Amino acid sequence: VIQDLVIHAVFIGYGLGLLLTLGLVLTWVERKQAAIMSDRIGANRAYVRIPFTQIKLVWLGLFHSLADGLKMILKEDFKPRSYDRFAYALAPWLTFTTVLLVFAVIPFGWSSSNKFSLLGALRAGSQMISYELVMGLTVLGLILIYGTLDLTQIVHQQSGTVLGFLPAWGIVYQPFAAILFLTAAIAENRRIPFDLPEAESELIAGYFTEYSAMKMGLFMFAEFIEIAIIAALFTTLFLGGYNLPYMTDSGFVLPGKHIVDVPHGAVVVIQLLTFLVKVFVMCSFQILVRWTLPRFRWDQVLHFAWKFMFPLALVNLTVTTVAVWAVGLVDT
């Protein structure tokens, strides 16, 4: 039992470390990608000078995230005169910690075989009820297909191929669910085009307007970490997790029965890298969405959820149910 605890602690620590790093890097990626998308250069002035030399490390402006963090720590922590002292101080930490805890279960909730890890991951990553509903419905379709809530099993089942050449990823089985899930997830992260709760132009910063310095920083940071969480969830559910197409534990099996043997260690490394790359691509895609689409109006957001996505998710679920039932009939 102690051994298990230690192993899990190490896994969770790894997850948290990965997550914090991703969040820190994403602040930079967002600035840089937005700049490159709009024909600009982006932040490139912050540098670290090696002591006693004139060598300045710029590294494409990577140190801007450090500079931002330092600035937020050093700034005055301004508090409004009228506030609930306890709730005010607690809120950013609550947001931040829950977000961190969600990710702790994502890669290694796979091994917990607990439906609460999945539900907790979905719930803690979410703020808005309506989109959570859509998200849950889309995931339900997947669960119907895979017949399990265990994320490890779900990823494992995505390792084969469909029709001989398509990778058996969730996105192939459930393309509509994938789109709906991603939309709902972005909506729950409250970023443009769904950033109505924050809406700089109307509400300054929405619910964290009165927060200054590092407390505001924690909210911002939590947002970036949520991007990483969404990317990891989407990769796990729809993009086959660590699976590369045509790859098994012993090597590649290309269509046409070409078999390429790969040693097991290399397979593990490749799968780790595959997961990371997929997560990064999904993060990048979310940033692309955020810097491309204009914002919805508030009523449009709710209409979109209840009149468009919710029925679509229901239809998708119904069709999936019937299809799974029919396939079951054929098999027996």
Place this chain on the structure above:
Amino acid sequence: VNRQPYKRKGYWNRPAMTWWERAYLFEIVRGLSITGGVFLHNMWRWISGRKGALTTYYPEETRADYAAHNRGKHVLTQRPDGSPQCIACNLCATVCPALCIEIDAAFDPDDAAHPKSPARFEIDYSRCIFCGLCVEACPEDAIRMVKEVPDLPLYDRRDMWLKKDELLNWNPQRDVAKPYPARSDRAGPA
């Protein structure tokens, strides 16, 4: 009298969208592919060693496309012996709308042709507005402006004065239209 509240019949600019645009998703994909395409294009340019953005990294880079007649940094032209062509007449300092030229004259009784010369000729680039009036005012073609711009970004405005030495020597120019005799030849009667 009709007391009914005004009812708007419709917006004159009501957007007429096709079903394709109404479906929303396709247009989103189109928009994403435009921005994503710009991103990939710029990334590819950057990876292959070119710049994606047209932005010039100021102060590290100088734009190559300054016009030949751009009014940039000043040059004091010089005679063949290296002395400034300026005769310290103060016309440029007088006409300067920013009052950024300061000249102290020196007197050389041995040089009959040009007895006056600038002992000190300084331009304050923190105030210069690059209007070029000094160049127009100069009767001797002693001050010119070239297309290169001065390296202005500095931490102290007191460092933005350009002294005579630099004005003479950073880009030495002389007036080819006026062949000057050697100094020994034009020494006046002592």
